[in-house]
Amino acid sequence: KAGVTQTPRYLIKTRGQQVTLSCSPISGHRSVSWYQQTPGQGLQFLFEYFSETQRNKGNFPGRFSGRQFSNSRSEMNVSTLELGDSALYLCASSLGELGSGNTIYFGEGSWLTVV
């Protein structure tokens, strides 16, 4: 069974540009979450999607957005990139059933460098 797949793995963008990251969850998983990992702030929750609806959102500015498709694949977008957006962006998937403690599986991440 394939794991969580993220593309691209590495990318470099210029300040002011926008970026779209893609995530394919494990087959059968309906919940996809996104996290930002930086040396200074650690691992921070961005948002979660379940059945194409945003179910939860972290404390990030509106420049960070996401969506989920009917096949559970997800994309996240960051507009007007800032240097501080340089980070490892991790996608995670789970079955998504509330209150059940489903295991959350993480992808390898997308390394974004903003110059």
Next chain:
Amino acid sequence: AQSVTQLDSQVPVFEEAPVELRCNYSSSVSVYLFWYVQYPNQGLQLLLKYLSGSTLVKGINGFEAEFNKSQTSFHLRKPSVHISDTAEYFCAVSEGSGNTGKLIFGQGTTLQVKP
């Protein structure tokens, strides 16, 4: 609001010695607790999780953790470490009744196993 504190940012230990990585959490509701490991340039891998029941949880690679509700702790232990255990370890908590895709992480503990 939930929070997680990992009490040690770095833990150096010699190969074959025992190790304990400490984690305390704060929450006003029931929670699920997790330990993840991150090897260099990789995503997060689940070591173990506590949902309910026995307070001693066994995970992969010989790790175990004990849930202590009165001390709000979930410390990770291994009786004998290997060089290959060198990695970053993250303790995380999720709300027990829902929000399965949202994890609150501690700042991480770097385990450095020396020969």
